[in-house]
Amino acid sequence: MAETSKRRSCVLSDEDIQCLVESDSEQSLPDSDFDSENELDDHALMDAAGNEGSDEDNSANQEFVWEDMENYRGQREHFTGSAGAQGPAKDVTEIVDIFELFFDKELIETIVAETNRYAEQFLRGREPSARSHSKAWKPVTEGEIYVVLGLFMLMGIVQKPTLQSYFTTKGVISTPGYRDIITGDRLELICK
Structure with missing residues (x-):
């Protein structure tokens, strides 16, 4: 059985999950010949796709965008403990x-x-x-x-x-x- 090495790039968005499979060779394997590691990856992707309903997961799936610091407004932490050395x-x-x-x-x-x-x-x-x-x-x-x-x-x-x-x-x-x-x-x- 011939094996090919594959690299997967996954982009998760709010609307869909796109999996791009890039093959290093022109041969492809039938679905039944995938090894268990690839099957686990496929199951993990399906689980991720099935959890799209919650807002928490949607925010995690969104792509991060760098912004400049001009509009940043930090929040000051309010220390409530007692200052200085403690205990012994x-x-x-x-x-x-x-x-x-x-x-x-x-x-x-x-x-x-x-x-x-x-x-x-x-x-x-x-x-x-x-x-x-x-x-x-x-x-x-x-x-x-x-x-x-x-x-x-x-x-x-x-x-x-x-x-x-x-x-x-x-x-x-x-x-x-x-x-x-x-x-x-x-x-x-x-x-x-």
Whole structure:
């Protein structure tokens, strides 16, 4: 049985449904040879045609028309809730306390456990080469994870092209502070 690939374009309007079938070849199949996918498409089109009676469906079937914004009149939303921080964040004023609302102790413990587990799995059964930084791996601590998260936030302010460029000592592109907190190799290992 020869098959042809067909592409269907359907235009739904208020008055009728037009289905255009474009065939990639001149052969056509008898109706009984359609595969089940085409039959499902046909049934879906018939269902769409049968639902033309409701106003809701008619509005969905109408073609969208772009308009310019000159005649647009927006409606102002009326906020009815209470403004400001809610729940446990209501009385928090210290930046560290706000940070800990998002990164609580449980989340940090999970990050530490999963980072250490991944490193253990990665190193298991491997003998790192002499030049590999992974030879220096030691389990990460909660304090280091706080440092890494803090540095990531700072990297959003001081943007550089690579992770190692934050730790360079080369003159004009040097950024003091990063090297004083953690080494570039350690940060790279933790991120790996």
